[in-house]
Amino acid sequence: MSEFKRILVAVDFSLPSITALENAIVLCQQLDASLHIVYVADMVDEKVSSAEINGSDTVEMKVFKEFRHNLEELVEKMSNGKTEALIEVEYGDAAEGIMQVAVKVSADIIVMGTHGRTGLEHLIVGSVAETVMRKTSIPLMCVRVQNEATD
Numbered sequence: 001m002s003e004f005k006r007i008l009v010a011v012d013f014s015l016p017s018i019t020a021l022e023n024a025i026v027l028c029q030q031l032d033a034s035l036h037i038v039y040v041a042d043m044v045d046e047k048v049s050s051a052e053i054n055g056s057d058t059v060e061m062k063v064f065k066e067f068r069h070n071l072e073e074l075v076e077k078m079s080n081g082k083t084e085a086l087i088e089v090e091y092g093d094a095a096e097g098i099m100q101v102a103v104k105v106s107a108d109i110i111v112m113g114t115h116g117r118t119g120l121e122h123l124i125v126g127s128v129a130e131t132v133m134r135k136t137s138i139p140l141m142c143v144r145v146q147n148e149a150t151d
Contacts, residue, residue: 004108005034008038009036009110112129
């Protein structure tokens with residue numbers, strides 16, 4: 001088994017991704033690993049990248065700063081201040097963004113939440129976790145939240 005020293009967790013603030021974050025924090029603490037978090041916004045707007053270059057704040061940049069701040073607070077609360085995280089906020093396709101950040105930070109494992117959709121719903125909605133699994137060579141840990149109403 002590989003040593004997991006850099007753990008990347010994808011967060012979109014859904015219940016499965018928050019559960020994945022909880023699991024990633026525990027792994028980091030147990031393995032003395034660094035925690036990297038990626039949030040990929042579902043927007044492609046050239047204003048964002050130009051604002052980064054020009055140093056001005058667009059609405060999108062303010063939103064990204066808010067996501068980063070919310071993630072920092074979430075990690076602080078979930079880990080009782082025992083875990084620090086490096087946070088990447090990206091924009092574009094979720095699966096592609098996750099894989100790009102994984103390469104960028106040299107992640108040893110990616111932790112993701114999944115809704116566990118099946119059948120027609122899975123066919124229509126798709127699965128970011130499944131796309132990442134199919135396209136990356138980095139180990140992937142998927143965390144599913146049990147839904148009492150359907151399980």
